[in-house]
Amino acid sequence: DRERALRESELRLQQVLDNTSAAVFAKDRAGRYLFVNREFERLTGCEADELIGRNDRDIFPPQMAAALRRNDMLVLLEARAMEFEESGVFAGEQRTFLSAKFPLLDIDQVPYAVCGIATDITRRKQVETALTSSALAVSGAYGRNLFVELSRYLAAILDVDIAFIAQIREEDPAMMRILAFVADDNPRENYDYALAGTACDTVVGHGFRMYPAGLGSLFPLDDDFVEMGAESYAGYPLIDAQGRALGIISIVSRRPLEQPEFIESVMKIFAVRAAAELERLRSDQALLASQASYRQIFEASEDAIFVHDHETGRIVDVNPKACSTYGYSYEEMLQVPVGRLG
Numbered sequence: 001d002r003e004r005a006l007r008e009s010e011l012r013l014q015q016v017l018d019n020t021s022a023a024v025f026a027k028d029r030a031g032r033y034l035f036v037n038r039e040f041e042r043l044t045g046c047e048a049d050e051l052i053g054r055n056d057r058d059i060f061p062p063q064m065a066a067a068l069r070r071n072d073m074l075v076l077l078e079a080r081a082m083e084f085e086e087s088g089v090f091a092g093e094q095r096t097f098l099s100a101k102f103p104l105l106d107i108d109q110v111p112y113a114v115c116g117i118a119t120d121i122t123r124r125k126q127v128e129t130a131l132t133s134s135a136l137a138v139s140g141a142y143g144r145n146l147f148v149e150l151s152r153y154l155a156a157i158l159d160v161d162i163a164f165i166a167q168i169r170e171e172d173p174a175m176m177r178i179l180a181f182v183a184d185d186n187p188r189e190n191y192d193y194a195l196a197g198t199a200c201d202t203v204v205g206h207g208f209r210m211y212p213a214g215l216g217s218l219f220p221l222d223d224d225f226v227e228m229g230a231e232s233y234a235g236y237p238l239i240d241a242q243g244r245a246l247g248i249i250s251i252v253s254r255r256p257l258e259q260p261e262f263i264e265s266v267m268k269i270f271a272v273r274a275a276a277e278l279e280r281l282r283s284d285q286a287l288l289a290s291q292a293s294y295r296q297i298f299e300a301s302e303d304a305i306f307v308h309d310h311e312t313g314r315i316v317d318v319n320p321k322a323c324s325t326y327g328y329s330y331e332e333m334l335q336v337p338v339g340r341l342g
Contacts, residue, residue: 023097023118026104029076031055031069034113043090064088075101076111086118095122123262130157130266146277147180148187150249154270155182158263160253161228165274166193167238167247168204176200176247183228193222203235205245208264210234213256225252232257236267238275246278306333313338 017024018038026035033051041047044059056065064087071084081102087095097118103111147165155163164181169192176195181188195201199219203209211218211233221230234257235250249271257263298305304322308315318333328336 021120024116025118026113026115027055027072028113029111031057031072040118043095045091060088071099071101072114072116075103075114079103079105079109079111085121093122095120096125097121123259123265126157126262127265127269130269144180147274148182150270150274151180151182152185152187154249154251154267155185157266158251160251160257162230162252163250164252165238165247165249166200167278168195168245176204179247199233200235200248200250203237203250204248205237208234208236208267210257210260210263212258212260215252228252229254231255234260234263234267236264236271238271238278240275240279246275249274306338308338 020037021039023040023043024035024037025033025040027033032053032055036044036048036051041051044051046059051059056068059065060068068086071082071086075082081100084099084101086097086099089095098121099116099118101114101116104113104115106112151163151165155161162181162183165179166176167179169175169177174195175192177192178190181190195204197220199209199211199215213232215221215230215233216226219233230252232253232255233250235248237248238246240246249267251257251263251267298317298319301319301321304325305319306315306322307317315334315336315338318330320330323330323333326333326336
């Protein structure tokens with residue numbers, strides 16, 4: 001009964017390990033595999049029977065095998081749990097894993113093997129790269145240059161052919177104005193387009209959308225997109241601090257798009273920066289408009305108005321009525337002491 005219970009316990013543990021998304025393995029002091037789970041089999045493309053008794057040099061390229069062995073030896077020598085980022089080609093794709101490795105101890109507390117649990121963090125690393133690239137893109141750039149750089153970096157990170165940023169025309173919300181359009185790493189001229197019936201229409205004021213294939217059959221495409229062979233699309237809305245729609249940041253590819261979660265997370269990073277710049281530009285425009293309005297009122301007033309510095313008493317601005325009332329030119333008024341005008 002005791003042996004049967006032990007076997008059942010081992011079977012349950014095997015089932016747990018085989019159904020986890022992490023790769024789990026154990027190696028002896030010589031680096032020979034003692035155990036691998038199903039995810040490890042999938043990543044290497046080998047069955048457990050082919051892996052048990054072999055070492056990393058038999059399975060992976062020399063440089064990668066040496067790095068894995070070096071990390072294992074650190075765990076064994078220091079006899080403590082450690083974490084490593086380990087990269088390589090697994091299942092035909094370059095991937096990065098966060099490997100938690102710990103020693104297995106014998107009855108004398110001496111390490112006889114190392115066990116590892118490797119979690120795929122490839123997507124997380126890609127997002128980190130996107131953040132770094134985004135920071136590089138926006139450093140020292142403003143206005144149209146910023147939008148062009150954001151579009152160029154976004155296209156490069158997501159490996160797509162086209163990226164663009166557009167804003168809603170305030171005077172005509174049914175129209176969009178392109179602020180930056182980068183195709184094949186080259187900025188194109190900006191233009192306006194009607195929102196209705198486009199893929200962008202499903203994004204603006206709504207949320208992230210991705211059409212992984214068949215873009216032309218889903219939406220009518222203009223001649224430029226047809227000539228480019230546009231196949232797929234993703235868009236993320238630009239929203240201001242009050243939650244109002246400002247515009248959109250979009251990508252277009254000649255190939256089908258994959259990994260929607262990754263694409264959305266990267267586009268969100270870029271959308272936040274693009275929206276912040278749009279808000280800054282609108283704030284600047286509003287300030288200029290306010291200043292222009294003030295100046296018109298100031299200049300047209302039938303009352304004599306002058307502005308002076310409270311600390312020095314120096315006149316810093318006057319309107320035409322003040323000049324005509326006191327008989328001085330504008331330049332002369334700036335030199336007249338305030339007391340003389342009393």
